[in-house]
Amino acid sequence: MLRLLQIEFHKMRFSRATKVLLIIYFSLFFSIILFASIRFKFGNIDFQLADQGIFNFPYIWHFNTYFAAILKIFLALVIVSMISVEYSNRTLKQNLIDGLSKKEFVLSKFYMILAFSVASTLLIFLVSLGLGLIFSDFNEVGIIFSRMEYLGGYFLKLMGFFSFCFFLGVLIKRSAFAIGALFVWWIVESIIKGIMMVQVQKNEITDWLTPFLPLESMGNLVKEPLTKLGIVKSSFNVVKDSNIYWYQILIVLVWTAVFIWGSYVLIKKRDL
Amino acid sequence: MSTFLKIRNLTKRYGSLTAVKDLSFDIEEGNVYGILGPNGSGKSTTLGMVLNVINPSGGYFQWFDGQMTTHNALKKIGAIIENPSFYPYMTAVQNLELVCKIKDIPFSKIEEKLELVGLTDRKNSKYSSYSLGMKQRLAIASALLNDPKVLILDEPTNGLDPQGIHQVREIIQKIAGQGTTILMASHLLYEVEKICSHVIIIRNGKKLYEGSVEALDADHGYFEFGVSGDAAELINFLKSSSVFGKVRMDAESKKVTAILNRPMEASEINKMLFEQNIVLAHLVKRKLSLEKRFLELTNNSSN
Numbered sequence: 328m329l330r331l332l333q334i335e336f337h338k339m340r341f342s343r344a345t346k347v348l349l350i351i352y353f354s355l356f357f358s359i360i361l362f363a364s365i366r367f368k369f370g371n372i373d374f375q376l377a378d379q380g381i382f383n384f385p386y387i388w389h390f391n392t393y394f395a396a397i398l399k400i401f402l403a404l405v406i407v408s409m410i411s412v413e414y415s416n417r418t419l420k421q422n423l424i425d426g427l428s429k430k431e432f433v434l435s436k437f438y439m440i441l442a443f444s445v446a447s448t449l450l451i452f453l454v455s456l457g458l459g460l461i462f463s464d465f466n467e468v469g470i471i472f473s474r475m476e477y478l479g480g481y482f483l484k485l486m487g488f489f490s491f492c493f494f495l496g497v498l499i500k501r502s503a504f505a506i507g508a509l510f511v512w513w514i515v516e517s518i519i520k521g522i523m524m525v526q527v528q529k530n531e532i533t534d535w536l537t538p539f540l541p542l543e544s545m546g547n548l549v550k551e552p553l554t555k556l557g558i559v560k561s562s563f564n565v566v567k568d569s570n571i572y573w574y575q576i577l578i579v580l581v582w583t584a585v586f587i588w589g590s591y592v593l594i595k596k597r598d599l
Numbered sequence: 600m601s602t603f604l605k606i607r608n609l610t611k612r613y614g615s616l617t618a619v620k621d622l623s624f625d626i627e628e629g630n631v632y633g634i635l636g637p638n639g640s641g642k643s644t645t646l647g648m649v650l651n652v653i654n655p656s657g658g659y660f661q662w663f664d665g666q667m668t669t670h671n672a673l674k675k676i677g678a679i680i681e682n683p684s685f686y687p688y689m690t691a692v693q694n695l696e697l698v699c700k701i702k703d704i705p706f707s708k709i710e711e712k713l714e715l716v717g718l719t720d721r722k723n724s725k726y727s728s729y730s731l732g733m734k735q736r737l738a739i740a741s742a743l744l745n746d747p748k749v750l751i752l753d754e755p756t757n758g759l760d761p762q763g764i765h766q767v768r769e770i771i772q773k774i775a776g777q778g779t780t781i782l783m784a785s786h787l788l789y790e791v792e793k794i795c796s797h798v799i800i801i802r803n804g805k806k807l808y809e810g811s812v813e814a815l816d817a818d819h820g821y822f823e824f825g826v827s828g829d830a831a832e833l834i835n836f837l838k839s840s841s842v843f844g845k846v847r848m849d850a851e852s853k854k855v856t857a858i859l860n861r862p863m864e865a866s867e868i869n870k871m872l873f874e875q876n877i878v879l880a881h882l883v884k885r886k887l888s889l890e891k892r893f894l895e896l897t898n899n900s901s902n
Contacts, residue, residue, distance in 0.1 A: 330703070338697065342686075416684055426703075599647070599653065
């Protein structure tokens with residue numbers, strides 16, 4: 328495993344495009360957080376996002392993981408280009424000839440996906456912990472480390488999403504088209520979701536389909552946290568279930584396995 | 600001597616097209632093999648299959664008597680296929696380090712191999728800045744990193760300028776001189792003739808000839824006859840004789856050629872014909888050049 332990670336890391340280390348995307352990703356990561364903690368003063372408006380309770384433990388785990396996950400698209404670009412580059416430079420062929428098996432090739436990419444997901448999760452943990460310690464109204468250890476399942480959800484969400492991107496990259500071989508396909512798929516899912524919603528309202532059936540769609544199932548792991556926020560909750564009076572259930576985790580794990588295994592089958596069957 | 604690569608009934612079909620058909624041959628230790636054939640005859644497809652990048656439709660191949668999996672066997676060999684493929688944003692050294700990591704070998708040979716192919720000066724330049732000849736030489740350095748037991752080359756001089764061709768050929772000959780087993784695909788006869796000890800000729804994916812280069816060269820030649828009158832008697836006699844294979848008459852020059860099945864001197868056939876009351880106006884014994892022989896072999900199979 329270490330050897331495969333080293334191989335993958337070596338491939339990425341010298342790529343300028345990858346470096347730029349990673350720098351954008353991590354700087355956006357921090358700038359959003361900085362933005363939230365800045366106090367705005369325009370004349371008589373004195374506003375600080377942090378004062379609205381978004382950085383209170385344990386709510387911060389939910390809030391930060393949800394919003395940080397939006398940035399995952401930058402890492403997705405890295406993932407997609409890391410596979411399309413292998414096709415466009417024909418280095419996949421060369422790797423295989425040099426003695427890497429097709430299984431090892433897919434595994435090395437999957438390990439990289441895991442590494443990205445772990446790194447991002449670790450970062451969001453540290454950043455949230457720091458912000459919480461500064462701004463949170465509650466600082467008891469028991470409260471700080473409660474409801475941390477959102478970090479797990481965040482990790483699985485990234486892993487599943489990156490696996491999907493990887494699969495699209497293998498399937499389409501070109502980064503731009505793979506990202507396009509991702510976008511198209513997102514629209515398809517939205518349409519299905521809309522149709523199901525109308526059906527549910529008309530016929531009073533339960534929505535059996537949408538929770539199983541890949542992007543939707545990944546999104547369900549960390550649902551939007553705003554309705555839980557004090558001011559929103561009191562003004563709209565909606566209660567949304569944002570707990571993570573075992574079957575939601577299972578669906579994402581199954582999708583991840585399908586995407587990785589599917590990529591392997593594609594690479595195995597293809598003549599290079 | 601052991602068999603490094605065994606190929607049996609290897610077949611590759613692309614839809615209705617059969618690129619390689621029932622191909623079988625062995626690669627023995629210490630020999631230099633050339634796969635010779637016109638463009639599109641299935642050479643690259645064959646090499647692609649034994650290198651694990653093309654899935655065979657039938658038959659099988661076995662590296663080192665099947666003692667290890669194909670991808671582990673590939674770590675022990677060196678191969679260059681078609682165009683060299685490396686990561687354009689890495690330097691030569693960085694690219695070779697990656698190959699070392701894949702092959703699970705230390706970095707210690709990198710400098711030595713770059714020296715061998717004459718790239719030491721440019722070792723820290725990005726691959727994207729290399730000329731085709733330099734790329735091809737880097738590919739050779741990369742294939743030699745593990746001091747391979749077998750070196751596989753697919754059209755190693757394709758697309759190079761004369762200087763590049765000369766350099767690459769020299770390197771290959773140097774490696775062959777060290778006793779490395781080489782399997783090289785080429786459509787250039789003289790290249791194979793120069794470098795290889797054994798030759799496998801294929802056309803349309805089928806094997807036409809397999810043997811040493813000398814044996815291919817050592818045909819018995821052919822006679823060219825000319826008579827002043829009617830040639831029918833001469834042709835009938837030649838055709839009835841077991842000494843000759845193909846007999847044919849050139850419509851324009853009215854000369855008859857007959858290919859020999861066994862060695863025979865010109866005086867001998869002259870005497871035989873004279874005894875048959877056939878008087879020759881013209882008699883020449885010729886040898887087929889390797890080139891002609893190759894064309895003969897590849898053209899015959901199309902009829």
